[in-house]
Amino acid sequence: MITAERKPFEEILALVEGHDKVLVAGCDTCVAVCLTGGEKEAEILASELRIKAQADGRTVQVEHTAAIRQCEWEYLDAIADKVNEYPVVLSMACGIGIQSMAEKFAPKLVLPAVNTNMLGMPQEHAVWLERCVACGDCRIGLTGGICPVVRCSKSLMNGPCGGSHDGLCEVKRGDEEIECAWALIHDRLKEQGREELLLEIRPPKDWSLSSSGGPRKMVKEEAKPV
């Protein structure tokens, strides 16, 4: 799923500075599941903004709403009346939802209240791990179901590098240890009896299939209305 984190409150305040009519728009799909930008979180942010304005002696009109999915036109239609009442929308959707909102209601000012951060797997309650970068050229079939593009800090095709120790990567993310993806791949392939796959030189990836080749577009001809 797509995950996002709320921006620091100070940053959100700076974004809406000078605006006294703001609609906080949540999205009830991915960002709701990761407890960041659903209707409940939109309601909380709207309250925080009202409380802050009150403390500063400013009069503001801040409300909240939520779309089932901000990334789909029909769900934006469902909240259009509310959105049209406000000159500024603070969207809590992922980057896709924010842009859909901005496009649908252009040239209305649509501002991001979250940082979209990954395609993550919920490992346990309130913990997500990055598992995919949508590179467009999946090699997981050769690596025991473990993605080296996103889980190896160097995106190696032929790991592990010399920085692998005790199953850990030489890189830390903040204070957190990172598992060595290639140690995991090695162990998994061994378990599968396919460790000979590690001996083949894997060629460089085709990055033209990723965003490196320009923004992507997917069309399913067979699914188009006739």
Place this chain on the structure above:
Amino acid sequence: MSATEYKAGSNLEKILSAGTFAVTGECGPPKSADGSIIAEKAKLLKGYVDAVNITDNQTAVVRVCSMASGYAVQQNGVEAIMQMTCRDRNRLAMQADILGAATLGIKNILCLTGDHMSFGNHPQARGVHDLDAINLIRMYKDMRDEKKFQCGEEMTVEPRLFIGCAENPFADPFEFRALRLKKKVEAGADFMQTQCIFNVPKFKQWMAEVRAIGLHKEVKILAGITPLKGAGMANYMKKFVPGMDVPDEIVERMAAKEKGEPQQAEGKKLAVEMIKELAEVEGVAGVHIMAVEWEPAVPEIVEAAGLLPRPVVA
């Protein structure tokens, strides 16, 4: 101006600082480890240009790197303008390479975003684009003027650089092109070279916008000239080269001559006429002649344009 006041003290900087009309050329390094080609191209241009751009994997095709080629042309008596694109290097490499270039005596640097990988011979390559050209200019300016790396750490000996940028007056949105140049100047560009000019009226319109915001007094502007080798090339550039604005009358003028030598002569004649016309535009400090794989045409064009002899500066 005393030597210590120059930012880099390059030939190009001195000529432009003196208010002399500058002439720069361009040299595309070879697609092999044959260093003799670079030396030959340098010998061809020596005495006809004040400095020569050394392209950096132009159109995203692998060639001898601009640092080694720049060093080679300087060994052969022509000052280099080393091109540096953001496509192939991250900020570590871009800083390391400029330190290396400075130790080899390279003083002029042209900061570019770089043509996209999809245009070149390795379309599957991952584009780096860690910085864009504007941030690259700023990083080099800070290295030179503040003796600071991009991370803020200090260095003992700074690279002395004359920092250049490019701008395309023919790209859209037109109303933003002069303002984008302003950003590059604010970031630290000392000189700029334009995309090849074929649509002179539009270039003049752009220069009017540049002058309206006073940019011609803050950055040395070199007008880009590409001599056309034939009508086919004119057509190709019109249709297939991104960001190029070739008016129909130019294509027609070339096509009116016979293929081969007559068209080549017309191409050179057109280049000379354009140089003379552009030199009269207020704020144009020089010309940048990009004779793509046609370097031998440059001496003749420079001479016919009345730009010889090139000044010798102390």
